[in-house]
Amino acid sequence: MSQLELDYLNYNQDLHNDLFLISTLLEAYDQKFIATHLNKLPGNNWTRETINRWIKGKASPKLSKAEYEHLEALVPKASVTPNNYDFKFIDLFAGIGGIRKGFEEQGGLCVFTSEWDKFARRTYKANFACDNSFHTFNEDIRDVTLSKDTSKTEQEAYKHINQVVPDHDVLLAGFPCQPFSLAGVSKKNALGVKHGFECDTQGTLFFDVARIIAAKRPSAFVLENVKNLKSHDRGKTFKIIMKTLDELGYSIADADHLGAKDPKIINGCNWVPQNRERIILVGFRRDLNVHEGFSLKDLPLPANTPSLGDILEPIVDEKYLLTPKLWEYLFNYAKKHQEKGNGFGFGLVGPEDRARTLSARYYKDGSEILIDRGWDFEKPITDKANLINRPRRLTPIECARLMGFNTPQGNEFKIPVSDTQAYKQFGNSVIAPMFSAIAKHMKPRIVSSKS
Structure with a gap:
């Protein structure tokens, strides 16, 4: 028997503990996330199918001590317990x-x-x-x-x-x-x-x-x-x-x-x-x-409130930039209503501004809170050089900060769902x-x- 197998048996005599841990985690994360998380350990090559076979009873779960502890760290720990509460x-x-x-x-x-x-x-x-x-x-x-x-x-x-x-x-x-x-x-x-x-x-x-x-x-x-x-x-x-x-x-x-x-x-x-x-x-x-x-x-x-600039990530994925087509639509839509004397339009904000209310519909176009990236309003919407500066929407991590779930520069709040679901959830929250x-x-x- 290998040392790895001995370590496992000494640590976890009951194979059902593995399945219980996986089942607990699957209430929050999908199989792909768990496999990807396990693969952060050197030499691992887990797949979602392996975990599916466990859950369906087609294979016996078996984690090394290191793998078990790596996954166990995902389970939230109680900050208040039945032995210590007010x-x-x-x-x-x-x-x-x-x-x-x-x-x-x-x-x-x-x-x-x-x-x-x-x-x-x-x-x-x-x-x-x-x-x-x-x-x-x-x-x-x-x-x-x-x-x-x-x-x-x-x-x-x-x-x-x-x-x-x-x-x-x-x-x-x-x-x-x-x-x-x-x-x-x-x-x-x-x-x-x-x-x-x-x-x-x-x-x-x-x-x-x-x-x-x-x-x-x-x-x-x-x-x-x-x-x-x-x-x-x-x-x-x-x-x-x-x-x-x-x-x-x-x-x-x-x-x-x-x-x-x-x-x-x-x-x-x-x-x-x-x-x-x-x-x-x-x-x-x-x-x-x-x-x-x-x-x-x-x-x-x-005494103090963080600024919008405090919660923004320094670098974000390009997927959070508005597409040129969407930005052109929002730009023209706002312009049309402004000409009619209406107040409808996007909410473009900079580091020192206060954002509008984040809503559950934010996933659709992000129009109520758009981060200014240096758009020049003196230039036409079709100017290609200016399009590089088109606004972006908040990332889910920034939404968590904007709702106070994270500290201003933190990402401690776990987001196990798609961006669309995350935007809905933070928009519906408090x-x-x-x-x-x-x-x-x-x-x-x-x-x-x-x-």
Whole structure:
């Protein structure tokens, strides 16, 4: 027996450990990525087909100690553990984990995650520990709340939620915005069917959030949405949400603020060089008496914000440059609307500028945030020499920095998906350091509510 084989057997007596590791990694990475990663070790020549044969049971997995450790390094390590945490939270409509990242940085332990998009789940699992000894991963939240089955009673739903969702101190949710249908409450009450928010919010994904709050009664919650939630469906949506949360026994920070500068609407430009306004609803259970005096007006802001130039890579692949045809289209489209007096057009930015809001459609043409590479607007669009200076879009790594997932010059956040999916994911996500600030602002009251 060779020394390599002896090293392997001494290190890993159970061949199933190899398959378990590979299976864990395949939740975030594809076979090609794993094979390529293994081939970074000298002398290796792995293929995706070899790994496929393992998964299909057509060959026995066998990794050397060096290979096992090389792959094991890809598995996210928990920064907060069941032996070392300040509070527990759950992460609903989790996306790629922007809100979780902020709350983990303040000592929170994530015990439950729900995310339906398979590509977002891959990115999430590549970056956050999802150890099933203390954490549960769910895909469709409606399977937890039983909201797809209208035959289930409220009591059955609450019992199921209590069985599936671990106890937690804080509920986090960046839920999608949907209009509510105001069905006749009195008619349903007369029929003995549902009441209160169970009637008003049924059929929306906020309904699932409310059901979990009602069943688990966390000390606090943080709900995130676009700032237009307040005016959505002529204000009816927001009114029902606030009424529901109040009736569930929670005090919402700055609930009565009606002015133009609503503290609940926070701009991420305080943390990153991007305009990104979001409405944040922070609620504390009234019976715990920790809510008095809490306001997002007092949210501490960082002393310094990185500039756009701070997050840009010095050299990027040419594939991120706009094609001459696309740049000509965007250029002429903007010019046409400017002549009509409209404000439509691309967002060309330089190192000292603040970017527009990164959106999920960024993968299409990148028009809302284009990096200026010295385009001369005095020359015609067809000038060949000038075309060399046509703008480029952000790279996925730069998007991660723009959303605060990476440090200004870092690439620590793993991106295991295509550029198209990465652009969608970052465009749909949140400013991670903003939620770290919110968690820090809430933490004393969260911890106090547990005593």
